[in-house]
Amino acid sequence: MPAKPKIAFFDFTSCEGCQLTIVDLLQTHLGLLDLVEVVQWREAKTEKGEDYAIAFIEGSCSRASDEARLKQIRERAQVVVALGACAHLGGVNTMKNRWVMENVQTYVYGKDGQNAYETYPARPLSAVIKVDAVIPGCPIDRHEFLRIVQQMLQGRTPKLPDYPLCVECKLSENSCLNKHGKPCLGPITRAGCDAICPTYGDGCEGCRGWATEANFVHMREILRGHGLSDYEIDMKLTMFNHYQMHELGAKAPLTTSTTENVPLPTSKFSAPQED
Amino acid sequence: MSLYILSKEKLPEFVKALQAKFRVVGPVRTETGYEFDDITDPEQLQLDYSTTILPPKKYFLPQHEVLFQFHSGPNGKGNKHLELRPIYQDVQPTVIFGVHTCDMNGIMLYDKVFAEGFRDEHYMERRAQIYIIGIECLHPCDEASFCKDMGTLTAPPIYDLHMTEMDGHYLVDTGTEKGERLLQENLYVQMAQKEDIQRLGQLLSAKWPRFRMRLKVSKDQTPSLLALGYKAKIWEQLGDRCLACGSCTNVCPTCFCFDVEDRMDINMQDGERARVWDSCQLREFALVAGGHNFRGKKSERVRHRVMRKGKYIKQVHGLLGCTGCGRCERACLVNITIPATINGLHDEMQLESGS
Numbered sequence: 001m002p003a004k005p006k007i008a009f010f011d012f013t014s015c016e017g018c019q020l021t022i023v024d025l026l027q028t029h030l031g032l033l034d035l036v037e038v039v040q041w042r043e044a045k046t047e048k049g050e051d052y053a054i055a056f057i058e059g060s061c062s063r064a065s066d067e068a069r070l071k072q073i074r075e076r077a078q079v080v081v082a083l084g085a086c087a088h089l090g091g092v093n094t095m096k097n098r099w100v101m102e103n104v105q106t107y108v109y110g111k112d113g114q115n116a117y118e119t120y121p122a123r124p125l126s127a128v129i130k131v132d133a134v135i136p137g138c139p140i141d142r143h144e145f146l147r148i149v150q151q152m153l154q155g156r157t158p159k160l161p162d163y164p165l166c167v168e169c170k171l172s173e174n175s176c177l178n179k180h181g182k183p184c185l186g187p188i189t190r191a192g193c194d195a196i197c198p199t200y201g202d203g204c205e206g207c208r209g210w211a212t213e214a215n216f217v218h219m220r221e222i223l224r225g226h227g228l229s230d231y232e233i234d235m236k237l238t239m240f241n242h243y244q245m246h247e248l249g250a251k252a253p254l255t256t257s258t259t260e261n262v263p264l265p266t267s268k269f270s271a272p273q274e275d
Numbered sequence: 276m277s278l279y280i281l282s283k284e285k286l287p288e289f290v291k292a293l294q295a296k297f298r299v300v301g302p303v304r305t306e307t308g309y310e311f312d313d314i315t316d317p318e319q320l321q322l323d324y325s326t327t328i329l330p331p332k333k334y335f336l337p338q339h340e341v342l343f344q345f346h347s348g349p350n351g352k353g354n355k356h357l358e359l360r361p362i363y364q365d366v367q368p369t370v371i372f373g374v375h376t377c378d379m380n381g382i383m384l385y386d387k388v389f390a391e392g393f394r395d396e397h398y399m400e401r402r403a404q405i406y407i408i409g410i411e412c413l414h415p416c417d418e419a420s421f422c423k424d425m426g427t428l429t430a431p432p433i434y435d436l437h438m439t440e441m442d443g444h445y446l447v448d449t450g451t452e453k454g455e456r457l458l459q460e461n462l463y464v465q466m467a468q469k470e471d472i473q474r475l476g477q478l479l480s481a482k483w484p485r486f487r488m489r490l491k492v493s494k495d496q497t498p499s500l501l502a503l504g505y506k507a508k509i510w511e512q513l514g515d516r517c518l519a520c521g522s523c524t525n526v527c528p529t530c531f532c533f534d535v536e537d538r539m540d541i542n543m544q545d546g547e548r549a550r551v552w553d554s555c556q557l558r559e560f561a562l563v564a565g566g567h568n569f570r571g572k573k574s575e576r577v578r579h580r581v582m583r584k585g586k587y588i589k590q591v592h593g594l595l596g597c598t599g600c601g602r603c604e605r606a607c608l609v610n611i612t613i614p615a616t617i618n619g620l621h622d623e624m625q626l627e628s629g630s
Contacts, residue, residue, distance in 0.1 A: 029541050031541035031542060032541060034541075034542075035541070035543060146541070147538070150539050150543065153543065154539075154543075162557075162558060162559055163519065163520070163521060163554075163557045163558065163559070164518065164519070164520045164521075166518070166520035166521065166522050167520065167521045167522075167525065167554065167557070170328070170329070170521070170522050170525035170526060170606070171338040171339075171525060171551075171552060173310055173327075173328050173329045173333075174328075175305065175306065175307040175308065175328065176522075176606065176608070178608055179605075179608070180307055186520075187518045187520050187608060188518070211519075212558055213519045213558055213573065215516075215517070215518045215519070215609075217515075218516055218518060218608075218609050219518070221609075222608050222609075
């Protein structure tokens with residue numbers, strides 16, 4: 001084999017759970033380190049090499065000032081891989097995009113919040129730089145990560161399933177949650193996680209993004225059948241995929257406005273009090 | 276062949292005796308229904324189950340089946356070298372209890388599909404070690420069943436043993452020599468008497484009115500109806516609704532399509548090739564190199580599935596590809612059903628011909 005490709009990990013707005021998944025993967029698949037040379041990985045090593053071929057980036061871009069760093073990584077790397085739902089979709093960080101940014105800042109950080117922390121509507125990496133491959137999920141599936149790394153090492157185009165989760169539920173002979181009164185976005189969500197949430201009894205929330213042929217009209221109908229209001233359905237569809245739903249626009253219209261003038265939720269957890 | 280009497284109390288004894296020599300599987304209870312699973316305790320066996328999400332086809336064609344392992348690397352002379360080692364997965368003496376007559380019809384078709392033309396070694400090896408113990412259906416599973424329409428309400432001649440519950444015991448019919456031995460070697464049973472056989476005849480005739488007919492056309496007419504209706508409007512309507520989730524084909528007792536994939540070990544030299552269930556309802560199924568898709572539209576795929584079930588498979592293997600088991604209807608979240616499709620097509624064709 002030729003010299004080991006140099007890889008690096010980077011994080012933006014995220015919980016770093018995807019990188020943690022990879023650290024954990026190494027406990028059982030240490031051989032991965034024979035295939036690649038990790039030159040930079042803040043979560044797992046001290047040294048910082050700037051010479052890398054493949055950049056794995058976790059997290060969404062949620063600050064204008066992050067764009068420069070992203071572009072720099074893009075320039076240095078031959079291949080950029082979005083790691084996890086935040087990098088791939090914008091993910092849960094985009095939930096805040098439902099509201100006007102100034103209000104979100106004040107809601108979270110108090111009266112001076114706007115000055116305290118910089119923010120802008122969160123977005124996936126692909127909204128800022130060209131992304132060559134995606135490893136979806138919140139968090140990523142470790143086996144899928146490994147498979148995609150192997151495919152890249154073989155010079156193959158990384159391949160994700162483009163069909164919905166239902167396929168994996170059926171192969172595991174799971175009882176369909178939507179058939180038993182539990183809302184599940186499995187019918188429109190990209191498979192590849194082995195339907196882990198439905199397998200343990202929780203409805204899919206769409207963290208892997210939409211299947212290529214997601215049928216939103218009939219998914220909404222199924223969810224209405226569970227007694228969900230249009231607003232609740234919109235909230236479900238925009239939990240991980242706010243950015244995607246707005247990109248789809250008229251192709252998969254939301255029935256209620258989720259961006260303008262919607263009051264911030266009255267949470268049982270109150271906003272932090274100022275001193 | 277021969278008919279025996281097996282008292283219900285003796286069934287656990289029979290199961291236990293088999294467990295010593297076989298993998299024993301059968302319908303067991305789940306949180307929401309039933310599924311075929313390994314029987315560890317004879318009490319788990321639920322022969323009066325309604326239906327299961329997956330048919331017993333999973334024991335004939337596993338969802339994920341390794342076909343061979345490979346090793347690549349330099350040989351002694353330093354040349355590139357590839358070694359292959361065939362794998363025969365899940366090949367072990369297996370007894371499947373409680374196979375409904377619809378599912379036996381599905382297995383009968385499987386036996387043709389995998390033996391005729393290209394003979395599938397992996398299937399044949401596994402198949403040779405499977406014993407099928409059928410159970411006579413005296414009541415429909417539920418509203419989705421249309422086995423009577425499809426002519427699958429009687430056991431086809433593929434069972435090794437076939438059980439009918441009657442007056443607190445089972446009448447066991449031996450369908451094959453190996454079934455006969457399976458029974459004789461594992462349990463002391465008595466031959467059924469003349470009265471038992473008469474009573475069985477009555478029981479079997481009495482069951483028919485309990486099953487309703489759902490199709491407006493007879494099953495023998497479906498191939499020509501489908502040929503006429505190839506360009507019908509109903510396909511577009513169904514295609515709009517379809518979620519392209521593949522549930523209908525994955526739960527179907529006669530669907531057998533698979534994809535083949537390679538998995539590499541972490542050393543990047545060893546690996547295995549496996550086949551996994553695939554579905555003609557998925558977008559990439561008929562996508563070929565260069566980007567052309569022979570069935571890019573969902574309407575074309577829905578139509579293809581019904582054509583396969585009601586026409587194409589029959590042309591190739593002589594049997595219809597639908598057993599009327601109702602599983603696709605139960606699995607579908609947008610209420611696409613074979614009876615409504617066939618009936619809708621029938622209505623549309625009638626309207627078109629002005630009759």
